Amino acid sequence: MATPSGTPIRTAHSVSFETPASEQAGLHNRWHPDIPFASAITPGETVKIECLDWTGGQIKNDDSADDVKNIDLTRVHYLSGPFEIKGAEPGDVLQVEIQDVQPFDHRPWGFCAIFDKKNGGGFLDEEYPQAAKAIWDFSGIFTSSRHVPGVKFAGLIHPGIMGCAPSTELLAEWTRRETELVDTCEHAAHRDVALLPEPRSVHAGVAAKTPGLLEKIGKEGARTIPGRPEHGGNCDIKNLSRGSKTFLPVHINGAGFSVGDLHFSQGDGEISFCGAIEMAGVITIKFDLIKGGMEKLGMKSPIYIPGPVEPQFGPGRMLTFEGFSVDDAGKQHFLDVNVAYKQNCKRVIEYLQRFGYSGEQIYLLLSCAPIQGHIAGIVDIPNACTTIGLPMDIFDFDISPAGILKNGLPKLDLGSCAYTSDRK
Amino acid sequence: MATPSGTPIRTAHSVSFETPASEQAGLHNRWHPDIPFASAITPGETVKIECLDWTGGQIKNDDSADDVKNIDLTRVHYLSGPFEIKGAEPGDVLQVEIQDVQPFDHRPWGFCAIFDKKNGGGFLDEEYPQAAKAIWDFSGIFTSSRHVPGVKFAGLIHPGIMGCAPSTELLAEWTRRETELVDTCEHAAHRDVALLPEPRSVHAGVAAKTPGLLEKIGKEGARTIPGRPEHGGNCDIKNLSRGSKTFLPVHINGAGFSVGDLHFSQGDGEISFCGAIEMAGVITIKFDLIKGGMEKLGMKSPIYIPGPVEPQFGPGRMLTFEGFSVDDAGKQHFLDVNVAYKQNCKRVIEYLQRFGYSGEQIYLLLSCAPIQGHIAGIVDIPNACTTIGLPMDIFDFDISPAGILKNGLPKLDLGSCAYTSDRK
Amino acid sequence: MATPSGTPIRTAHSVSFETPASEQAGLHNRWHPDIPFASAITPGETVKIECLDWTGGQIKNDDSADDVKNIDLTRVHYLSGPFEIKGAEPGDVLQVEIQDVQPFDHRPWGFCAIFDKKNGGGFLDEEYPQAAKAIWDFSGIFTSSRHVPGVKFAGLIHPGIMGCAPSTELLAEWTRRETELVDTCEHAAHRDVALLPEPRSVHAGVAAKTPGLLEKIGKEGARTIPGRPEHGGNCDIKNLSRGSKTFLPVHINGAGFSVGDLHFSQGDGEISFCGAIEMAGVITIKFDLIKGGMEKLGMKSPIYIPGPVEPQFGPGRMLTFEGFSVDDAGKQHFLDVNVAYKQNCKRVIEYLQRFGYSGEQIYLLLSCAPIQGHIAGIVDIPNACTTIGLPMDIFDFDISPAGILKNGLPKLDLGSCAYTSDRK
Amino acid sequence: MATPSGTPIRTAHSVSFETPASEQAGLHNRWHPDIPFASAITPGETVKIECLDWTGGQIKNDDSADDVKNIDLTRVHYLSGPFEIKGAEPGDVLQVEIQDVQPFDHRPWGFCAIFDKKNGGGFLDEEYPQAAKAIWDFSGIFTSSRHVPGVKFAGLIHPGIMGCAPSTELLAEWTRRETELVDTCEHAAHRDVALLPEPRSVHAGVAAKTPGLLEKIGKEGARTIPGRPEHGGNCDIKNLSRGSKTFLPVHINGAGFSVGDLHFSQGDGEISFCGAIEMAGVITIKFDLIKGGMEKLGMKSPIYIPGPVEPQFGPGRMLTFEGFSVDDAGKQHFLDVNVAYKQNCKRVIEYLQRFGYSGEQIYLLLSCAPIQGHIAGIVDIPNACTTIGLPMDIFDFDISPAGILKNGLPKLDLGSCAYTSDRK
Structure with a gap:
């Protein structure tokens, strides 16, 4: 089902900057098989999907990092979806070819931040325990910042999160092993080592309309931090940019594909945690379904082929x-x-x-x-x-x-x- | 002191395939400030330095991995040097621009190997505990193997080891911290976690001619596994190839530069430990000395700029x-x-x-x-x-x-x- | 005068798809110093400029090449501008950094065409004298065509034409030398060898409101085919893409910068003449002015530095x-x-x-x-x-x-x- | 017939720097089907072929361009070959994969030159009619020159000439069309427009031993300037470097492959004629034969795929x-x-x-x-x-x-x- 020649690519999901993220249908901030599908996409189709920034707008374009320090991490990440991929079944592979990622014309900026060691932290939080922030302005393919002058670069733009919904069994396994880590990890005494299911601030599209459903998702739903091997998710791979083709395992009927956490640019490691240039924007994806793909391709975790237009410096x-x-x-x-x-x-x-x-x-x-x-x-x-x-x-x-x-x-x-x- | 136009680049060190590595002057297998200089090089000069393979010839071009299984790791790595860099003093930086690396025309082959878990091991030694080997034939810039058919690639040829000699103080610090690891590491009970000074099989060029010197080096000398932050050494960086320019800290008068462990090609991680395509060969280096370079460049560890000719696949x-x-x-x-x-x-x-x-x-x-x-x-x-x-x-x-x-x-x-x- | 952080980049020129190109202000199809400025841009500013396709909409998204055969070439190219660059004077250099080029979301397609040998022709018009056409659909950075199936590629998107207005003297020189060619060229008997000033179909923004001005421009104005060494113009260089920085000579006060003929992609030579994938779209440019730049840079013709994101295949x-x-x-x-x-x-x-x-x-x-x-x-x-x-x-x-x-x-x-x- | 593992690649042809080029077997300076084969190569084999510089040593490493001015162009190019490719027949395609190109260790230098307008000329001989020269020193993959200070670059090393011998019929056609050009070209009055067969200084390996053969070759043999579409020859394509794979048409039994005119580096166009950095050296080639390849591949002229290691600057x-x-x-x-x-x-x-x-x-x-x-x-x-x-x-x-x-x-x-x- 290709777009007819000459007609605009349809937008499968739109976001609002007026309504709070936590009240918008088609957004969710947990992984769970029971989150109602936002809408349906046919294999072969190319669609645009709008996304909020991962925090749902908690960070402002200003010169204070107070918003970063006080961020509510129970609310993240706001993902767009889950989308039903028609005909998808467990064992299939969803082929996701990113045709483009763009910020909104009316919001040509993003942010990166150092989180407070007590609220989020990051790779160097021993050395830099206090919150800080940089706002990055976009000018076409380039970005620069009043907070980090002297640099300008072309973004290797990409989504930080893409994945299909877990099955009930897979979800249980995620919770089991991450709970075990919290219970046994030597570091657990003095820092978060994993984020277990958290009913506070859970959002799951229109789930709240179904009695008991939102509570179930809050109680069981996997957090969107971290990425996980069985579905990818929050993998933060900078090379999943324009033109990349990713092969994602399908775990439930209809796949339940979600995407979000758009990054204008990121370095390997995304070391400050909120380290990419986080933005709201639009991703254009061509979807294809490979029936029985996990067995055909011998896949346990996602694989991908980068696109041909990565910035090249020599x-x-x-x-x-x-x-x-x-x-x-x-x-x-x-x-x-x-x-x-x-x-x-x-x-x-x-x-x-x-x-x-x-x-x-x-x-x-x-x-x-x-x-x-x-x-x-x-x-x-x-x-x-x-x-x-x-x-x-x-x-x-x-x-x-x-x-x-x-x-x-x-x-x-x-x-x-x-x-x-x-x-x- | 550039080479006069039209005259061949001088060979600062030659190796022999007749004399055992352990008897050759100008080779050594420990890091120590007292190893006698092999010869002298003037800043500005470009020289060729011949190197044996890292094992000194223990691995044969045949179809059995018995030699790998039984390798004597107390003997490695045979490095060429140390070379006195005229005028070098502690705090200087030695600039090493690799002009070329080549196998010997008469030995157009190398090897990579999986070590036995009980003798060397490697990244996947739980999964692959037994020794194995592949011989790689060279054909110009390409290599292929009868042991891994179906592949052929251009080598990103480089030395696995380059560095300047440690000072007495630095050597002591290396030994202190690695001994501490051996004494405290949870893994130490069931596997080697560091290789401490080892008098067996020590070789240090002509040191044996000086009474007591070889024993001292054997007792104190740092092993050539691993790389260390203060001088680089065995860093196994595949991108230190043709055209790269590396900035190496100098710790003793005369620098004491050594090089060896030539690799025809290596993947990031060199995961099977003897994972690069190991070879004997010739490296051509242009040396320059940056007086006071460590302070001028604010360096604690080596930095480098890769060369312009890395194989590119898109x-x-x-x-x-x-x-x-x-x-x-x-x-x-x-x-x-x-x-x-x-x-x-x-x-x-x-x-x-x-x-x-x-x-x-x-x-x-x-x-x-x-x-x-x-x-x-x-x-x-x-x-x-x-x-x-x-x-x-x-x-x-x-x-x-x-x-x-x-x-x-x-x-x-x-x-x-x-x-x-x-x-x- | 940079865009304030967080605010959208201003659109310096908008086009209409309702009003005929020949009736729109801010468009013109000849080079002439007297064409009224469309609007003003301040050095340091980044603006978006909308452009029609070069023909002003003569070619349709259908499966017949009749429109190509019968195209009216006296009407081309419709360029956006000329823009006054504040403070620009002859001898300055206008630095044009392309931040982005995009088709319109609502018109995700373009065309390339073979012209009839009797109306436009092309590089191989002896071999392929009859008109033909291919429509290309855009999907993010990629394009494909129902008329040339089996291929899909990322566009190296760029404007075919950029340049500053000629001075009166320069315009006269262009006419002189091209007329001389028409008068003397051996090929002139059987084909067009240059397109001399042509009053028919001339369009010059609001010039028609000034008595006699449009006629003057029609009589004297240089055609937009070809590119010319003194200002660039219709140079059709595929590498003037996202991120490129071009240095353009200024010949009149206010520069009179114009741009158009957007190409989604083009091969070296643009051999079929209308050979690029021609499209309407938006170009985002950062303008800077180098006072006295022609002398400072020793320039007679434009120079440029390509951007860092060209598609790379290896x-x-x-x-x-x-x-x-x-x-x-x-x-x-x-x-x-x-x-x-x-x-x-x-x-x-x-x-x-x-x-x-x-x-x-x-x-x-x-x-x-x-x-x-x-x-x-x-x-x-x-x-x-x-x-x-x-x-x-x-x-x-x-x-x-x-x-x-x-x-x-x-x-x-x-x-x-x-x-x-x-x-x- | 691959080289057995671990054994050196055989040298199919050696040159001498003692004996004059014009007296060496296995060198020739005309294209002709009757030049005796220098030696035989089996499809599948990889061999090294030594080459003199194209002039056979007429240019010296000194600071005078007198040798350039007075060069004898009837003697060029000295090519190594022709080699019999066993089993090759007209209509086959010879696949030539360049494994490496290297200067001789003992001659680490080359030259580029501007020829006198009256003896060779070049692209800008109107502007620069007098002879000039630059000597380039090699340092591994890099070159620099005392005559053009301030630059240093990695060579994109390649042979300027590779091709198979013409058939009798093809040779006649070359002579016919080039003679026609000399007879009709408007430029022929004031400059050379083609170099017709020239008996002076002809060299054809051991042909002189066969009565009348050298005379025949001198009278009929095509000059090695220029490249020609049917066999490639002197095409001077800088990208035919390490790792490239070229498909060459075969015109006679045994193919008669020749190679020479080695270039350490060249720019597109080789504009000063002797513009590449000309050198003596060794080329390593893997030969394969594609029976009936011209028809299978639909080829009239050579095609090639460049290698993966071209210098890349971004x-x-x-x-x-x-x-x-x-x-x-x-x-x-x-x-x-x-x-x-x-x-x-x-x-x-x-x-x-x-x-x-x-x-x-x-x-x-x-x-x-x-x-x-x-x-x-x-x-x-x-x-x-x-x-x-x-x-x-x-x-x-x-x-x-x-x-x-x-x-x-x-x-x-x-x-x-x-x-x-x-x-x-």
């Missing part, structure tokens, strides 16, 4: 930093990629701070710019080695070692990101 | 797999990138096995082909998400989902890698 | 054909690139026809798909050598030599492009 | 110049790509001269650096439009417009290329 324009699993205190960790990647981030921060940025500015930048984070070596005990490639051409000044050696460090006024009003 | 030709930190037993791990990457490897193995490969063949292939391993998301508790991008064009049959759906799985005879004679 | 996915300056009759031409490129096109046509396409379909495809046309060798007398690189991944079947040799030529039903009703 | 690092078919005298030419490309070259020369280069230095640089020369538009009468993309990263100073505007033009000492001793 390898010789990537300044790359090495990070190893020895922490700042000199403690040796055993093949721990997380420690290595954290060290890697710190090396980049130290390097760029010398040009005049604050640590928070670079933490934000690493989260949202198209940096390449690789697992370089994972077998030379006890050090994991990771690399972060930073495209030098996103800066409007020369950050190369050759530039520093030739001209010294430039004296730049690089402003400030947004902080909280009570920052210490 | 993003639309990378079949990409997602991996999350839930293990095969259904256990949820907390943001554990290692678990996620291991799952990722397994997804690729499952996919490719259906064409007729054995698990070992793909394990070897993932280790040595130019696969892209990214840290996609590291903040959505509790799941880390990683991706492995597999270039579809290295296969001489169609591995794409579209190909499978159109033609079904081809019936291919994909032979066998080399196994041990006592394989169960 | 060099190993380009099937490339060689073309030499020996024509089909066996006549040897002297270093004639045109003959060589024509031969090159024919070689591609012959190759692809064997899959079931008509010659016209491929002629259209070569004109609009992102093919790479290079001048390979231009000095080996008497043969010029050109190459055409065809990205194999735009086809949904395997066109590679390896594919043919393995599977033979597939039997495909590749339909038909649109022809005229009186086709012989 | 599109955003290419400074691109536009060139149109209006000459410096203001004369309008009709869709003349040659005039447009010449103008294009001049625009680049003017731009770069302002940094301190001489015109000759840039003329040489454009000929040998990996510039991209495209046919942008060829249908907008009367102007052809071409583009030249210059990779900015080959310069060690900033040539970008932004750099000039920020820092002004740097004061650089860019030395001199080599001139003749009698230069006026």
Whole structure:
């Protein structure tokens, strides 16, 4: 069922910026097989789907990070859907080809944020425990920020979340294993290690009209953080951009496809957690159904093929930093990629701070710019080695070692990101 | 001191295939500040440096993995050097621009191997505990293997190890922290977690001629596994290839630069440990010295800029797999990138096995082909998400989902890698 | 004067699909310094500019090429502008950074056409003298056509025409030299060799309101075919796409910048003349003014830097054909690139026809798909050598030599492009 | 017949630097079906073939262009071959996969040259009629020159000439059409327009041992300038580099494959004629034979697929110049790509001269650096439009417009290329 030639692509779902997200049909913030379908899509069809930003509008375009500090994380993520894919059955694979992702013309901006360590946290929350924020303005394919001046780059635009609804059994398995983690993880005493079902702020489209349904979803529904291997979901893969083709397992009749958490751009790791440039916008998707696809393709987790239009800088324009699993205190960790990647981030921060940025500015930048984070070596005990490639051409000044050696460090006024009003 | 126009680049170090590695001057297998310099290089100079393969010739071009199973790991890695860089002092940065890396014309082959779990192991040694091997033949920029038929690719050729000698203080710090790990790591009971100084099989060029020196080096010298943040060393970064420019910290007078462990090709992670295509060969390097470079560049660990000639496939030709930190037993791990990457490897193995490969063949292939391993998301508790991008064009049959759906799985005879004679 | 954060980019010019192009203010179809400015733009500003397709709507989304055959070429191209760039003076350079180009959501289609040899012609009008047409549907970044089935590709979207108004003196020079060509060119007897000023169908925004002005413009104004070295204009460079930055010479006070002839995609050469996928749409441009830029940059003709998001296929996915300056009759031409490129096109046509396409379909495809046309060798007398690189991944079947040799030529039903009703 | 694993690739032909080229077996400088085969190669085999530089050593590594001025062009090109490909017959296609191209270790240099207008000439011989020369030193994959300081780049290394021997009939046709051109071309009065058979200096391997054979070849043999559509030959395509796969028509039994004219690097057009960096070296080729390939592939001229390792700069690092078919005298030419490309070259020369280069230095640089020369538009009468993309990263100073505007033009000492001793 292709769109007839010359006619506009139909919009399968529209959002409102007037009605609160929590009151809009066709949005939901939990994964559950019983969430009523928002509408139906026929395999072969291409549709536009509008999405709110993941927080449902909690973050404002201003110069204070108070909204970030006080964000209500029981409400996230507002996803558009679930959409019934006609004829889909468990064991099928839904082929999702992203034709385009765009911000709304009337909202040409997004945000990235560092969450307070006590409310969300992030990869470097030991080092940067207080909330901060950067607003990014869009100008066609490019973005720049008054909060992180000196950079401008083309977005590798993508959805942070795509997936099909879990079956009842799969949902139970998710809850089992994540509960077990909360019960046993050594870190659980001093931080969240998983987000278990949470009845507060649950939203599931028109479920509230069916007696008891919303309560059931709130009690059982999986949170939209994190991604999960059986369906993808919140995988935050920056390369699921324009032109990519993703193969998603189907777990219920009708598939129950949902999408949201649109990102104008993101770096590998999305390290500040709300690290991508978060935005409301429109995604255009061509859907196809592969009957019996999981067996045919031998798939357990999603696979994908990136699109042909990723921004390309040339390898010789990537300044790359090495990070190893020895922490700042000199403690040796055993093949721990997380420690290595954290060290890697710190090396980049130290390097760029010398040009005049604050640590928070670079933490934000690493989260949202198209940096390449690789697992370089994972077998030379006890050090994991990771690399972060930073495209030098996103800066409007020369950050190369050759530039520093030739001209010294430039004296730049690089402003400030947004902080909280009570920052210490 | 540039090479005069028209004259050959001088060879700063030659190796022999007749004399055992352990008897050759200019080779060493430990990091120590007192290893006598092999020879001197002037900043500005370009030289060729010959290297043995990392094992010093222990692995043969045959169809048995017995040599892999019985490898003596106290002898590795045989590095060429250390070279005195004239005028280098602690705090300087040595700029290493790789002009070329080549195998020897007379030895156009290399190997990659799965080590026995009890002697070396690797990333998937729970799944593949027995030794296996693949021999790779070189044909110009390409390689192919009788042990992994059906693939051919251009090597992203590079040294696995480059670094300057540690100072006495740095060496002591390495030993302290790695000993602490051995003493405290939960895994230490059932596997090696770090390789501490080992007097057996120590080799340090002409050190044996100085009474007591070789013993000192053996007792104190750091092992060449792993890479370490202060000098790089065994970082196994596949992108340190032709044209790359690496900035290495200098810790002793004269720098003491060493290089070795040449790889014809490697995938991100080098997951089977001896996973790159290991070879003997010649590396051509242009050396420059940046006086006071560590402070000027604000560096603690090496940084580099890749070269302009990496094999390029186009993003639309990378079949990409997602991996999350839930293990095969259904256990949820907390943001554990290692678990996620291991799952990722397994997804690729499952996919490719259906064409007729054995698990070992793909394990070897993932280790040595130019696969892209990214840290996609590291903040959505509790799941880390990683991706492995597999270039579809290295296969001489169609591995794409579209190909499978159109033609079904081809019936291919994909032979066998080399196994041990006592394989169960 | 940047757009305030969070506010939409202003639209500097809107077009109507109700009012005929020839009656709309802010459109014009000649180059002349006296055309009244459509509106003003401040340096530093980013604006959206809407454009009609180049013909002003003469070509319909249907299956007949009669409209192509009978097109009125005295009316083309309808350009949006001229815009006054505040403060611009002769000798300045206008820096035009394309932030985005998009078709209208409500008109997601475009056309490419072969013109009748007697009305427009094209590069291969000896071989294909009759009109033909293909309609292309847009789906996000991709396009496909019912008239050329079997292909789908991401557009390298761009304007065919951008430039600043000529001065009176420059206009006179253009007319002088083109008239001289018409008077002396050997080909002038049997075909148009240049389009001289033409009072018929002239349109110049609101000029008609000023007595005598429209007549003056009609009598003197330069045609919008061709591009010219002093200002660029109709240069049809496919790489002036999203993210490109072009430096345009300014010849009059206020610059008089115009833009139009939007192309969803085009191949090097745009060989069928109306060969790009022509569309109406919106271009978003950031304008900056470089005072005295022509002298500062030593420029006589426009220069530009492409953007970072061109579709990339990898060099190993380009099937490339060689073309030499020996024509089909066996006549040897002297270093004639045109003959060589024509031969090159024919070689591609012959190759692809064997899959079931008509010659016209491929002629259209070569004109609009992102093919790479290079001048390979231009000095080996008497043969010029050109190459055409065809990205194999735009086809949904395997066109590679390896594919043919393995599977033979597939039997495909590749339909038909649109022809005229009186086709012989 | 693959090379057995672990054994060196055999060298099918060796050259000598002691014996004059004109006396060496296995070299020849004409195309003729009767040239005795140098040796035989079996389909499936990979061999190394050594080549002299195209002039057979006439150009020296010094600072005078006298050797260029006085070059004997009746002697060129010295090709290695012809090789018998076992089993090859007319109508077959020879598949030539280039595994590698390397200069000799003992001769790490090459040259590019501007020929005297009276002896060879070149694309800009009106502007630069006197001989000049630049010597390029090789350092691994990179080259730089004392005669064109300030640039360094990775070579896109390739053979300028590859082809199979013509049949008797094809040879006659070549002579017929080229003679016709000499007899009729308007330019023939004042310059060479084609090089007809020339008995002087003919060399054809061991042909001299057969009575009358060398004379026959001298009288009938086609010159190695230019490339020709039926077999490729001297096509000077810079992308026929490492990893490329070329499909060459076979015209005689045994094919008679020859190769030579190795280039370390070349720009599109090779504009100064001896414009590539010419060198002696070794090419490694894997040969395969496609029986009946011309019919199977529908081929009249060679086709090829480039290799995966071309130097990549990223599109955003290419400074691109536009060139149109209006000459410096203001004369309008009709869709003349040659005039447009010449103008294009001049625009680049003017731009770069302002940094301190001489015109000759840039003329040489454009000929040998990996510039991209495209046919942008060829249908907008009367102007052809071409583009030249210059990779900015080959310069060690900033040539970008932004750099000039920020820092002004740097004061650089860019030395001199080599001139003749009698230069006026």
